[in-house]
Amino acid sequence: MPPFATSRCSNLLICMTSLQHTALLFILLLAGLTQIPQPPPGTLPSREAGLHAFDSILTVLRHPRCINCHPSGDRPMQGMEQRQHYFNVQRGPDGHGVAAMKCGTCHQRSNNPYSGVPGAPHWHLAPRSMGWVGLSDHELGAQLLDPERNGGITVAELEEHMLHDSLVLWGWAPGVDRNGNQRELPPLDLPEWRAAVKTWIGSGTPIPSPK
Amino acid sequence: MANFKLNVNGTSHDVEAASDTPILWVLRDHLQLVGTKYGCGIGQCGACTIPLDGQAVRSCSLPVSAATGRKITTIEGLSEDGSHPVQQAWLQHDVPQCGYCQAGQIMTASALLQKNANPSDSEIETAMNGNLCRCGTYTRIRSAVKTAAEKMG
Numbered sequence: 588m589p590p591f592a593t594s595r596c597s598n599l600l601i602c603m604t605s606l607q608h609t610a611l612l613f614i615l616l617l618a619g620l621t622q623i624p625q626p627p628p629g630t631l632p633s634r635e636a637g638l639h640a641f642d643s644i645l646t647v648l649r650h651p652r653c654i655n656c657h658p659s660g661d662r663p664m665q666g667m668e669q670r671q672h673y674f675n676v677q678r679g680p681d682g683h684g685v686a687a688m689k690c691g692t693c694h695q696r697s698n699n700p701y702s703g704v705p706g707a708p709h710w711h712l713a714p715r716s717m718g719w720v721g722l723s724d725h726e727l728g729a730q731l732l733d734p735e736r737n738g739g740i741t742v743a744e745l746e747e748h749m750l751h752d753s754l755v756l757w758g759w760a761p762g763v764d765r766n767g768n769q770r771e772l773p774p775l776d777l778p779e780w781r782a783a784v785k786t787w788i789g790s791g792t793p794i795p796s797p798k
Numbered sequence: 799m800a801n802f803k804l805n806v807n808g809t810s811h812d813v814e815a816a817s818d819t820p821i822l823w824v825l826r827d828h829l830q831l832v833g834t835k836y837g838c839g840i841g842q843c844g845a846c847t848i849p850l851d852g853q854a855v856r857s858c859s860l861p862v863s864a865a866t867g868r869k870i871t872t873i874e875g876l877s878e879d880g881s882h883p884v885q886q887a888w889l890q891h892d893v894p895q896c897g898y899c900q901a902g903q904i905m906t907a908s909a910l911l912q913k914n915a916n917p918s919d920s921e922i923e924t925a926m927n928g929n930l931c932r933c934g935t936y937t938r939i940r941s942a943v944k945t946a947a948e949k950m951g
Binding site for chain 1: 818820839840841842847853854855856858859860861864906907909910912913914917921923924925926927928
């Protein structure tokens with residue numbers, strides 16, 4: 588048992604070993620790096636803050652919970668290893684699958700904790716033009732903002748989608764797999780995600796320059 | 799437990815069940831419609847497939863609460879006397895071997911043909927990919943679906 592867990596040691600920092608100090612320092616440093624800076628009330632976030640927020644957003648978009656249904660081809664992916672979806676599942680004409688093999692054949696409106704089949708309202712693939720696999724930071728940002736590719740939505744509608752769409756929000760409530768194991772969550776928690784999106788949108792949706 | 803009103807094969811049923819009970823078990827245990835088979839229980843094999851409002855679904859993963867107010871069809875309701883074109887095509891091609899998966903295969907095929915009256919080989923394979931057959935009757939299934947399409951056309 589670590590020394591600081593005993594009743595004789597009342598001061599946590601004094602009782603920690605040097606290794607534990609280092610670990611704590613690392614955790615605090617990491618927390619500082621991932622924290623989205625918030626502007627003072629009544630002011631807009633800076634471009635620099637917006638770019639920092641977009642970097643954080645990208646870590647979520649590229650997480651399997653999100654990108655698995657944003658393939659650049661016609662087949663969704665599954666799992667943390669991003670394997671091709673079982674049964675050669677295909678996008679179909681509307682992103683909801685093909686006749687007799689629709690997304691809704693298995694995926695219902697909510698997660699199924701018994702079978703491990705995940706579910707959320709309107710479970711489907713993003714349009715082919717919104718495939719993210721293989722895109723650079725700049726390309727992905729440009730795609731999000733391009734009405735020709737993003738389904739014709741405005742920045743306000745993009746914000747609404749990112750903050751409130753039930754299928755997007757499923758990423759933070761992905762349920763358990765068929766073995767009962769909790770699915771991994773995206774790297775930002777939901778409040779951090781919302782703060783990052785608001786900062787990015789509020790700063791004018793800056794994206795990194797092409798390299 | 800709650801009461802659910804279900805429309806199964808054109809007949810209305812009131813069943814008392816927990817809201818998360820898979821519709822598969824309501825069909826089999828409450829309504830004694832045992833033609834729908836339990837295979838894997840996790841939506842991986844397709845043996846339990848039933849059309850819900852014409853759309854093939856895995857009944858092992860569909861809670862009864864999601865099926866109320868919708869039209870459920872089971873293999874018993876596809877036809878009264880086995881005369882549905884898909885059933886006739888299955889007989890013509892002598893499709894089943896052990897037969898366990900075949901109710902699910904037939905229900906998926908019938909759902910496919912409702913949406914696509916003349917599917918290509920590729921469309922048949924894509925649609926039927928989620929229905930596994932350990933006896934490997936896939937080529938006969940594909941032939942039977944094409945025959946059924948001709949019969950229905």
